[in-house]
Amino acid sequence: MQRKLLFKIAMVVFMTLVLLIPLSMINGLVGERQAYRDEAVRSVAASYAGPQTLVGPVLIVPYETETRVVEKEKESGKDKEYSQFTPGLLRFYPKQMNVRGTMSPGERYLGLHRVRVYRLQGQISGRFEAALPKEEVSPQAQQKNVKRRYGTPYLSFGISDVRGLVGTPSLKIDGKEARFTQGAGDLATSGLHVDLPPPGETGTAYLPGDEIAFDFSTVLELGGTETLAIAPVGDSNDIKIDSSWPHPHFTGRFLPHQRTVRDNGFDAQWNISALAAATQNEIGGGRVVLNGAVQYYDPDRAAYQNGRGYPLTDVLAVEMVDPVNPYSQADRAIKYGILFVLLTFVGFFMFETIKRLPIHPIQYFLVGLGLAVFFLLLLSLSEHISFVYAYLCASVACIGLIGFYLCAVLKSRVRGLGFAALLTLLYGTLYGLLIAEDSALVLGSLLLFVVLAAVMVITRRIDWYAVSIGLPGAAKPEK
Numbered sequence: 001m002q003r004k005l006l007f008k009i010a011m012v013v014f015m016t017l018v019l020l021i022p023l024s025m026i027n028g029l030v031g032e033r034q035a036y037r038d039e040a041v042r043s044v045a046a047s048y049a050g051p052q053t054l055v056g057p058v059l060i061v062p063y064e065t066e067t068r069v070v071e072k073e074k075e076s077g078k079d080k081e082y083s084q085f086t087p088g089l090l091r092f093y094p095k096q097m098n099v100r101g102t103m104s105p106g107e108r109y110l111g112l113h114r115v116r117v118y119r120l121q122g123q124i125s126g127r128f129e130a131a132l133p134k135e136e137v138s139p140q141a142q143q144k145n146v147k148r149r150y151g152t153p154y155l156s157f158g159i160s161d162v163r164g165l166v167g168t169p170s171l172k173i174d175g176k177e178a179r180f181t182q183g184a185g186d187l188a189t190s191g192l193h194v195d196l197p198p199p200g201e202t203g204t205a206y207l208p209g210d211e212i213a214f215d216f217s218t219v220l221e222l223g224g225t226e227t228l229a230i231a232p233v234g235d236s237n238d239i240k241i242d243s244s245w246p247h248p249h250f251t252g253r254f255l256p257h258q259r260t261v262r263d264n265g266f267d268a269q270w271n272i273s274a275l276a277a278a279t280q281n282e283i284g285g286g287r288v289v290l291n292g293a294v295q296y297y298d299p300d301r302a303a304y305q306n307g308r309g310y311p312l313t314d315v316l317a318v319e320m321v322d323p324v325n326p327y328s329q330a331d332r333a334i335k336y337g338i339l340f341v342l343l344t345f346v347g348f349f350m351f352e353t354i355k356r357l358p359i360h361p362i363q364y365f366l367v368g369l370g371l372a373v374f375f376l377l378l379l380s381l382s383e384h385i386s387f388v389y390a391y392l393c394a395s396v397a398c399i400g401l402i403g404f405y406l407c408a409v410l411k412s413r414v415r416g417l418g419f420a421a422l423l424t425l426l427y428g429t430l431y432g433l434l435i436a437e438d439s440a441l442v443l444g445s446l447l448l449f450v451v452l453a454a455v456m457v458i459t460r461r462i463d464w465y466a467v468s469i470g471l472p473g474a475a476k477p478e479k
Helices: 002-018 020-047 279-285 326-335 337-355 361-382 387-409 413-435 440-458 464-469
Strands: 052-072 079-092 096-110 113-131 143-150 154-159 170-173 176-178 191-195 211-225 227-231 236-243 248-252 258-262 265-273 287-290 293-296 316-320
Touching: 002 020, 002 337, 002 361, 020 096, 020 113, 020 211, 020 326, 020 337, 020 361, 052 113, 052 191, 052 211, 096 227, 096 316, 154 211, 211 227, 236 316, 248 265, 265 316, 326 337, 326 361, 326 387, 326 413, 337 361, 337 413, 337 440, 361 387, 387 413, 413 440
Parallel strands: 052 227, 096 236
Antiparallel strands: 052 079, 052 143, 052 154, 096 113, 113 211, 154 191, 170 176, 170 211, 227 316, 236 265, 248 316, 258 265, 287 293
């Protein structure tokens, strides 16, 4: 009889471990379906517009430096003078940059999957005050009068995916209309730029020592997928974003200084100084420190962006997140699957021990499979209906099936329905753990403590030695 008890305990442990196989297979299926969803996001982004990043405006002034070099010829010993021309770029950033934007959310469908998109109605305004360097005189004896000639300056706006532009953006410089041209010049791999008119009424080019000062204002409408990021390129940046999406996730290098999240949307405001952001240095030098590693902007390989669509600069970002991701919820639920099986098997074992009603290992296994199928039903149904309704349907189906089966196994409707009631309590507790993300650990710990306490209270007067040798009444707890 002692061997029989030990065999039963070993069988319960073995069955629990065996049921880890279907649970792990279902967990792998969750990852596979999540990968399909991510592929749907990439597919929509490929045909609509991807996560958007706005960089700029940045004032870029091309120039060419002429250096007169004097060298002695080896044969004649005479001085020979010639010019060397070296191209370069000067970058100037707004003294003040103001961004106002409204993100209007929407959805695109690909098969079963819904992809969150948005349309930004934005306005960017501010002022530039730049002074072109004067002519340089080289301190080296073999060089004379280093001269610099300036080309046509232009304003550059970096947009990570220009396919998202709706209509033609408008731009005003000192109140006068200006026309955008494709390409962001030296700033980024994609975007827009506009050439500045020459100074004064003479139409001559800019000269060393000239000042370039003007106000600008642009209005644009831009579509994107899930994420909007903005690089604070100005000396002072005042950025305000609002939306009717009630579940924003503020990320990037800067969180909002003021934000209000309501049931019908959010408002967020950032006030960022160039003293706090390395954006200007990163754009100017192309050197970026990301995750502790130094990287360089390579326009030919589009290294301007990292894996999430953000530029390799200090940015602020807003993501439209799904508050109830069925795949993450299903994955969390499956992590409690082994606890479900173990608690059910412990209940069977205690019932079999106390009531002297033998339960066959196959019956253990079938009930365990019923518990595992719950998670498969939950995953499949949550792709079609809301997660709470999917959970309700899957739990009702599995509890009903197991309760009906146990009425026969335990040879009593009362016992079968009692077990079904306990399973209902268990499923209700699991749902509470799923929706209480911040306190899931403490609630789970309390659940385990309560279950252990209940088992200890119920079995505190059982004489296990007597049970192991089969003494009559040994398994009945005293009152």
